[in-house]
Amino acid sequence: KQISEAIRLPSELVYEMKGIASVVDVSYKKVLVGNIFYELSRFSNILSFSERACTSIVAQHRNGTIYHARNQDYPRLFAPLMVRVRFVRNKGELVFTGTTFAGTVGIMTGMAVNGFGVSIDARADKGNITQ
Secondary structure, eight states: OOHHHHOOOOHHHHHHHHHHHHHHTOOHHHHHHHHSHHHHHTTOSSSOGGGGOOEEEEEEOTTSOEEEEEEOOOOGGGGGGEEEEEEEETTTEEEEEEEEETTOSSOSEEEETTSOEEEOOOOEETTEEOO
16 A cells, blocks of 8 residues: 555645645655654664654753753754744744644744744654653
8 A cells, every 4th residue: 555545634734735845846645654754764774763762851040041942863864954943923923932843744842932932853662751
């Protein structure tokens, strides 16, 4: 069975990935694999552990300032695709910012203006959460 047929995703994600594929003139399968690369890497030995072990750190300074940091441990081939994005509404009002890879749907690291930050980077490895 083809990977594009074996994976069930919400229709809005499929629609967006097909739109990306059309605009950049690549196949939907390539966009799909790029979007699920992290999940696929769990079942492959092509990547070392350090290439799939993203880490987030949250710390508070004595003055109360909170720092939220994250590394993106993806293979170098993804480096040229890393972008900072800004989500705006109405007349350019900034709502939140984030870091992601061009061609992917969604965001794994983001920060709301004067609000909170979020990062998603935990993964199961041999039945346990990687620490």
